[in-house]
Amino acid sequence: MNNKLLSSQVERGAIEAPRAIALPALLAQVALPETMEAAAGFGRWWLDTREAQLVLSHGAAQFLNVDAGLHRALETCFTHVVPEDMLLLIMALMQAKLPGVKLDYEFRVLQGTRGLRWLRMQSVPQEGGIAGMHAGVLVDVTAARHIEMRERFSYAMTQSLVGAGSLDEAVPRVIQLVCENLGWEWGAYWQMRHAPMEQPQLACQYFWNHSEYALAAFTRASCDIRMTPGEGFIGHVWDTGQACWIEDMKNDSSFLRRDSARECGLESGYAFPVSYVTADGQRHSVGVLEFFSTLTRQHDAQLPNLSAVIGGLIAQAVQRMEQQEIMRRLAQTDDLTGLANRNYFHRQLEEMSADAGRSGAPFGLLYIDLDRFKPVNDAFGHDAGNLVLREFAQRLQKLAPQDVCIGRLGGDEFAILAPLACRAEAMPALQALAERVLAAARMPFQFEGNDLKVSTSIGISVFAENGWTPQELLRSADEAMYRSKKSGRNAYCFCSDSGTLLLAQQQTSLARQLTMEAELHRALAENEFHLEYQPVFDHYGDRMVAVEALLRWRKPDGEMVPPDQFIPIAEKSRLIVQIGRWVVRQACRDLAVLHSAGLAGLRVNVNMAAPEFTNTSLPYELTEVVASCGIAARHLCLELTEGLVMKQPEKVLPVMQMLRQLGFHISLDDFGIGHSSLSRLKKLPITSLKIDRSFVAGLPHDRGDGAIVRSIIDLGRHMKLDVVAEGVETDAQLLYLAQFGCTYLQGYLLSRPLPLQQLIALHHNGKQQLRQP
Numbered sequence: 001m002n003n004k005l006l007s008s009q010v011e012r013g014a015i016e017a018p019r020a021i022a023l024p025a026l027l028a029q030v031a032l033p034e035t036m037e038a039a040a041g042f043g044r045w046w047l048d049t050r051e052a053q054l055v056l057s058h059g060a061a062q063f064l065n066v067d068a069g070l071h072r073a074l075e076t077c078f079t080h081v082v083p084e085d086m087l088l089l090i091m092a093l094m095q096a097k098l099p100g101v102k103l104d105y106e107f108r109v110l111q112g113t114r115g116l117r118w119l120r121m122q123s124v125p126q127e128g129g130i131a132g133m134h135a136g137v138l139v140d141v142t143a144a145r146h147i148e149m150r151e152r153f154s155y156a157m158t159q160s161l162v163g164a165g166s167l168d169e170a171v172p173r174v175i176q177l178v179c180e181n182l183g184w185e186w187g188a189y190w191q192m193r194h195a196p197m198e199q200p201q202l203a204c205q206y207f208w209n210h211s212e213y214a215l216a217a218f219t220r221a222s223c224d225i226r227m228t229p230g231e232g233f234i235g236h237v238w239d240t241g242q243a244c245w246i247e248d249m250k251n252d253s254s255f256l257r258r259d260s261a262r263e264c265g266l267e268s269g270y271a272f273p274v275s276y277v278t279a280d281g282q283r284h285s286v287g288v289l290e291f292f293s294t295l296t297r298q299h300d301a302q303l304p305n306l307s308a309v310i311g312g313l314i315a316q317a318v319q320r321m322e323q324q325e326i327m328r329r330l331a332q333t334d335d336l337t338g339l340a341n342r343n344y345f346h347r348q349l350e351e352m353s354a355d356a357g358r359s360g361a362p363f364g365l366l367y368i369d370l371d372r373f374k375p376v377n378d379a380f381g382h383d384a385g386n387l388v389l390r391e392f393a394q395r396l397q398k399l400a401p402q403d404v405c406i407g408r409l410g411g412d413e414f415a416i417l418a419p420l421a422c423r424a425e426a427m428p429a430l431q432a433l434a435e436r437v438l439a440a441a442r443m444p445f446q447f448e449g450n451d452l453k454v455s456t457s458i459g460i461s462v463f464a465e466n467g468w469t470p471q472e473l474l475r476s477a478d479e480a481m482y483r484s485k486k487s488g489r490n491a492y493c494f495c496s497d498s499g500t501l502l503l504a505q506q507q508t509s510l511a512r513q514l515t516m517e518a519e520l521h522r523a524l525a526e527n528e529f530h531l532e533y534q535p536v537f538d539h540y541g542d543r544m545v546a547v548e549a550l551l552r553w554r555k556p557d558g559e560m561v562p563p564d565q566f567i568p569i570a571e572k573s574r575l576i577v578q579i580g581r582w583v584v585r586q587a588c589r590d591l592a593v594l595h596s597a598g599l600a601g602l603r604v605n606v607n608m609a610a611p612e613f614t615n616t617s618l619p620y621e622l623t624e625v626v627a628s629c630g631i632a633a634r635h636l637c638l639e640l641t642e643g644l645v646m647k648q649p650e651k652v653l654p655v656m657q658m659l660r661q662l663g664f665h666i667s668l669d670d671f672g673i674g675h676s677s678l679s680r681l682k683k684l685p686i687t688s689l690k691i692d693r694s695f696v697a698g699l700p701h702d703r704g705d706g707a708i709v710r711s712i713i714d715l716g717r718h719m720k721l722d723v724v725a726e727g728v729e730t731d732a733q734l735l736y737l738a739q740f741g742c743t744y745l746q747g748y749l750l751s752r753p754l755p756l757q758q759l760i761a762l763h764h765n766g767k768q769q770l771r772q773p
């Protein structure tokens with residue numbers, strides 16, 4: 001706005017009279033001291049707080065990138081102010097009308113080609129000023145702000161780099177710091193990769209992106225692409241060692257990732273080298289940092305000003321970490337062979353044992369000792385011995401899979417730690433590895449035209465069969481290795497081949513039992529058990545008469561533990577009684593649900609463990625359980641094994657009799673494989689017999705099984721006992737059993753074990769009708 005226009009506005013009455021008096025003077029000030037302002041580096045402004053109008057001098061207008069003169073609306077002066085600062089600026093201006101308030105506010109403005117600048121707006125008290133009129137100055141404080149910010153930023157960055165233990169930790173933090181503090185949306189660090197037999201290539205090693213922008217496509221393109229020195233934006237910066245701007249990424253044909261930049265709306269970017277100069281004046285390039293924005297940021301000078309500091313600090317960190325890495329590697333490595341040294345190998349073994357203890361993943365340990373190595377030293381000298389050790393180490397590295405740890409434990413002793421895919425593969429995989437080691441040692445070593453010959457003896461131990469701890473595993477493998485020596489050398493032995501290692505096995509199984517016991521206690525307390533129910537059908541296989549409750553254990557990580565793994569361990573402790581009681585209660589509660597869901601009359605069969613049947617209070621406890629669940633005693637059938645009854649008949653029989661008197665059903669499980677004498681069987685207070693699945697499996701073709709099954713069915717008929725056949729899996733088995741009058745049938749052919757709700761759904765689907773007993 002020029003002075004003429006300003007005057008005309010006053011003349012048109014746009015500004016009220018008392019202020020109009022002052023305006024010619026203002027206009028004169030706007031016009032006249034332009035050169036003075038420019039020299040002093042400030043602009044002036046006059047604010048009419050009543051009308052919210054502002055007059056800007058030429059200097060102030062230049063700073064704000066708008067016209068000089070009168071602005072009737074404040075917003076027109078501030079069109080280039082950064083939106084986040086705009087509201088606070090206007091609020092600060094309006095507060096100036098309050099008595100005693102002095103305006104002093106800093107804000108950011110986009111000054112066209114000069115980029116982002118910081119301005120400070122301050123009021124300057126006027127002598128004899130007009131009420132409601134304020135005047136002040138506008139100063140560009142960008143330089144001071146940059147210095148301050150650079151200091152703050154350098155401090156934060158130094159903290160990040162000094163505190164970081166590795167580049168993986170440090171560099172992403174620095175990229176994020178730059179992006180967040182300097183307003184870039186995407187940043188990355190490129191590093192030179194030296195693959196064998198290939199030209200060195202720059203690859204995107206770390207990146208960071210602002211979560212509010214959809215930049216995944218650009219990240220993908222950056223991670224996929226490789227650039228050789230001189231190639232593309234990154235290759236150019238690497239090659240020249242000079243920082244580089246890119247103003248229009250999406251249309252710049254030399255920018256290799258322009259398509260993805262277009263897709264993500266990225267506009268401009270800046271890349272600079274990360275390098276350090278050594279005492280001899282040599283520059284060493286370490287990598288390239290690049291930053292991109294969705295705005296055109298060509299002249300935002302903050303990053304260029306800081307890039308030397310950032311690049312230098314990162315390069316120093318890289319140098320420091322590389323040195324640390326060398327030191328670390330030296331501390332872990334055996335000088336002569338380059339393999340893991342004794343200490344480091346032990347640490348690896350400790351870590352692997354701890355991991356395997358948690359995950360159960362097996363691994364093997366090969367303890368390798370060269371045979372007749374001393375004579376090599378004695379005959380050809382220490383250098384010859386060293387050559388054998390070095391070359392044998394190289395052969396081990398070549399033959400072993402990538403993921404194994406190979407160590408030299410000292411002298412002519414080596415060891416290999418080999419992860420195993422699964423327990424079943426342990427033996428063959430370790431055997432194959434040991435064979436390769438034997439063959440590698442047998443190949444002669446060349447020393448000054450002589451063929452040096454050695455062999456090896458190997459001992460193998462496997463986690464957790466031969467030990468849970470590094471000490472147990474090493475001792476087991478060492479003992480196995482000595483057996484290989486004793487057996488004539490050039491051989492391998494597994495630890496478990498030896499009776500002398502029974503102790504390790506016993507310790508292992510004890511440790512496993514203790515761990516499992518602790519887990520079972522937790523499982524009970526944390527409700528990790530649940531029940532599934534396998535239906536039992538009448539002899540036509542079409543009516544469900546009972547369900548067998550089957551205990552299931554799902555660990556918090558989702559792993560299902562098979563009952564045959566945890567029941568034997570629970571049986572060795574009193575835990576089985578607690579678990580058994582939980583099963584009975586839950587089964588009775590679920591049965592009540594099944595009854596009310598329309599399965600009235602259904603019975604539940606529950607497997608009972610040995611210690612429970614020697615407990616004389618069992619009948620009363622069970623009476624209380626069924627009563628509290630609202631079901632009758634006849635609805636609960638307790639299954640116990642033949643062997644249990646026969647082991648302690650004097651204790652078990654009275655409990656069984658009491659249970660029968662109270663109305664509970666009792667079934668003799670796994671019938672046929674125990675040692676029941678018929679005379680004793682007659683006296684047992686039981687209601688049914690269960691034919692063991694091993695006999696059912698042989699039906700109908702195995703004559704022996706057929707004869708046993710028919711006898712049991714006959715026996716049951718004569719003793720007025722129900723006979724249940726379990727493990728029915730084929731139509732032929734079902735027909736056979738039905739033909740000979742087996743009372744009840746159970747097996748996968750009819751139904752697998754089901755969760756409670758599926759059982760109810762099965763019933764509601766109308767597929768099953770209940771026989772009312």
Ligand SMILES: Nc1nc2c(ncn2[C@@H]2O[C@H](COP(=O)(O)OP(=O)(O)OP(=O)(O)O)[C@@H](O)[C@H]2O)c(=O)[nH]1
Pocket residue numbers: 336369370371372373374375377381382383384385386389410411412485
């Ligand atoms: N060259 C060389 N020899 C070493 C080094 N460290 C230990 N030794 C020697 O290696 C030999 C190892 O001894 P033994 O394992 O008993 O010798 P061996 O002849 O292999 O005996 P068996 O294992 O019973 O067949 C000793 O003579 C050590 O002095 C080394 O770094 N370099």
